[in-house]
Amino acid sequence: MKKTILIGLSLLAMTGCTVRVADMTVGSTKNYDINSGPFIKGPRVTGEDLYPVFIFPLGIPNVKTAMDNAIQSEKCAVGLTDLVISQLNHSFLVGQIGFRVEGDLIIDSSMDGCGK
Secondary structure: OHHHHHHHHHHHHOOOEEEEEEEEEEEOOOOOOOOOOOEEEEEEEEEEEEEEEEOEEOOOOOHHHHHHHHHOOOOOEEEEEEEEEEEEEEEEOEEEEEEEEEEEEEEEOOOOOOOO
């Protein structure tokens, strides 16, 4: 009986869900001139902003931070295209919460050191 309760509580602690918050064609947290020059579509990247939960959340996740993490994976990137924003709720007393941003990089090849 104790094993059954322990297994049940373990499974409950590992549950969670991911909810799609938004689908966007183009998004950025950086200031750039959209008419500045040639843009190149880069690889698909993911950025996350996660915080642990131990009975209560130990921080407040932010979509901007998750998007910044994705964009800053490439020094010449100025934004994301075809992006998906998801909210992560993987906790019941213990776990993690946060946001995930996935998208294709928009690379500005006119920036210094970013040419083809």
